[in-house]
Amino acid sequence: MAMVWYAAATSAALFCIIYFFHRRLSCRYPLYTDYPILGMLPEVLCNLWHIHDFSAEMLKSHGGTAEFIGPWFTNLNFLVTSDPLNVHHVLSKNFNNYIKGPEFREIFQAFGDGIFTTDAEAWKYNRDLFHSLFKHRSFEVFMEKTIRKTVQNSLLPILDHVQQQGRVVDLQDLFNRFTFDNICSIVLGYDSNCLSLDFPEVEIEKAFSQAEESIFYRHIKPKSLWKLQKWLQIGGERKMTEACKSFDQFIHALIASKLEALSKCNENETGEASADLLTTLMREGKEEHDARFLRDAMFNLFVAGRDAITSVLTWFFWLVATNPLVEAKILEEMKEKFGRNEGKAEVLSVEEVKKLVYLHGAICETLRLFPPVPFERKQALEADMLPSGHGVDPSTVLLISLYAMGRSEEIWGEDCMEFKPERWISEKGELSCPSGGRLRSYAKPFSCSSHEGWFQG
Structure with a gap:
C-alpha cells in the first residue's frame, strides 16, 4: 500500500514539475510574477485597488505587450498590449480576425445580444441602426431639451442648496444620478427622478449598478468559480440574477405600456414628446424588433450613456479642480x-x-x-502575428489597455501625465x-x- 502512495505522490510531483516548466516555456513575456498553482493572480489581487496604474507601469517595463497567466487549469490567460501599432492592427487593419467571442458573451450575459456583445453582421446592424437614430434632427432636439431641463430643474438647484447649507456632496454620486435621469428620459422616455434633494434610492438604478459590479468580478474570478456560484445562486451571482430580473421586469413593463400607447395614436400624434430612442425604435421597426431585441438594445444604450458620461464628468471636474x-x-x-x-x-x-x-x-x-472603458477585450479567430512581433494563436484573448495608452511617453511625450x-x-x-x-x-x-x-x- 505504501508503494502505491509513493508512486502516486511521485507521479503527481513529476506532473507538477513538467506542467510548471511547460508554463514557463509557453509564457515568454510574463506581465507579472508567475507563482506555482496560483499563476499571476496574487499580484492582481494585491494591486486591485490601483490595477490600471499598476498594469500601465508593468506594460511600460515590458515594451507595451506582455502575457497574463491565471491559476493552473483555469484558462484565465491573456495577451495584454498598449502598443498603438498592435491596437491599430487588431481594431482596424485585421478587424475581421478579432471578435468578442462566446466567452465575452458569457461574462456580459446581462447585455444580451446588444451592440457590445455581438460580432459580424449583428454588430454592424446595431451600429448602423443607432447611428441613424442619433442623426435624426428630432432626436438631437429632444436630447438637448431633456438635458437642459435636468440641469435647470435638478442639478443647479441641488448644487445651490448644498452650497448654501455648507454640505459636502459626493460629486460622483451626483453625476451618476444626473446621468441616470437623462438616460432614462432620452433612452426610455421615463422620468426616474433619481436626482432630487433627498437623494432617493431608486430600485432600477440600484439593480443596474449591481449587475455591472457582478460583471466586473467575473473578469477576475476563474470561470468555473463564478459558474458554480451562478448554479448555486450564491454570492455576487445571486445578486446578478436578482438585478437582471428587476431590470427586465421594468423594461418589459415599459415596452408593453409604449406598445399600447402607440397602438392608440398614429406617428404624427406622438410628436416631439415621444422622441426617445425606445419609442423611435418601436415606431420604425415594428416588424423586426421584438421585445427581446428592444430590451437588449436599451440595456446596451444605458451602459454606453450612463457609465461613460458619469466617468467623464467626475474625472473632468476633479482634474479642473x-x-x-x-x-x-x-x-x-x-x-x-x-x-x-x-x-x-x-x-x-x-x-x-x-x-x-x-x-x-x-x-x-x-x-x-x-478613459471610461479602461481596456478592450478581443479574441482571435485565426493565428496572427502582431506588429510588435508577438504571435497570436487561435482563441487567444487580447486585452487592449486604453488606460496605459493614454499614459505612454512614447505616444504623448514626456508630459504625458x-x-x-x-x-x-x-x-x-x-x-x-x-x-x-x-x-x-x-x-x-x-x-x-x-x-x-x-x-x-
Whole structure:
C-alpha cells in the first residue's frame, strides 16, 4: 500500500514539475510574477485597488505587450498590449480576425445580444441602426431639451442648496444620478427622478449598478468559480440574477405600456414628446424588433450613456479642480465668447458649447487620462502575428489597455501625465487631434465630437 502512495505522490510531483516548466516555456513575456498553482493572480489581487496604474507601469517595463497567466487549469490567460501599432492592427487593419467571442458573451450575459456583445453582421446592424437614430434632427432636439431641463430643474438647484447649507456632496454620486435621469428620459422616455434633494434610492438604478459590479468580478474570478456560484445562486451571482430580473421586469413593463400607447395614436400624434430612442425604435421597426431585441438594445444604450458620461464628468471636474490654471482658461474662454456673468449659473445651448474650443480640449484630455472603458477585450479567430512581433494563436484573448495608452511617453511625450488641453488645439486655435502619425491614429477615438467612440467594436 505504501508503494502505491509513493508512486502516486511521485507521479503527481513529476506532473507538477513538467506542467510548471511547460508554463514557463509557453509564457515568454510574463506581465507579472508567475507563482506555482496560483499563476499571476496574487499580484492582481494585491494591486486591485490601483490595477490600471499598476498594469500601465508593468506594460511600460515590458515594451507595451506582455502575457497574463491565471491559476493552473483555469484558462484565465491573456495577451495584454498598449502598443498603438498592435491596437491599430487588431481594431482596424485585421478587424475581421478579432471578435468578442462566446466567452465575452458569457461574462456580459446581462447585455444580451446588444451592440457590445455581438460580432459580424449583428454588430454592424446595431451600429448602423443607432447611428441613424442619433442623426435624426428630432432626436438631437429632444436630447438637448431633456438635458437642459435636468440641469435647470435638478442639478443647479441641488448644487445651490448644498452650497448654501455648507454640505459636502459626493460629486460622483451626483453625476451618476444626473446621468441616470437623462438616460432614462432620452433612452426610455421615463422620468426616474433619481436626482432630487433627498437623494432617493431608486430600485432600477440600484439593480443596474449591481449587475455591472457582478460583471466586473467575473473578469477576475476563474470561470468555473463564478459558474458554480451562478448554479448555486450564491454570492455576487445571486445578486446578478436578482438585478437582471428587476431590470427586465421594468423594461418589459415599459415596452408593453409604449406598445399600447402607440397602438392608440398614429406617428404624427406622438410628436416631439415621444422622441426617445425606445419609442423611435418601436415606431420604425415594428416588424423586426421584438421585445427581446428592444430590451437588449436599451440595456446596451444605458451602459454606453450612463457609465461613460458619469466617468467623464467626475474625472473632468476633479482634474479642473486640481489644475486652477485650466479652470481659469475655461472661464476666460466663456467670458470672451459670451460675456456671461460668472456669478450667475446659465445653461449654454449646444451651438454655444461648440464654440468653446478650450473646454472641448479639456474634455478630450480627460478621456485620454481616464478613459471610461479602461481596456478592450478581443479574441482571435485565426493565428496572427502582431506588429510588435508577438504571435497570436487561435482563441487567444487580447486585452487592449486604453488606460496605459493614454499614459505612454512614447505616444504623448514626456508630459504625458500632465493635464494639458492645449495638446488638442492647433496653432489656428481650432480643435485638432495631436500631430504625428502614430499619435493621430491613436488619438482619434478620444475625440468627443461624435458618438462613434461608443461603437468602435
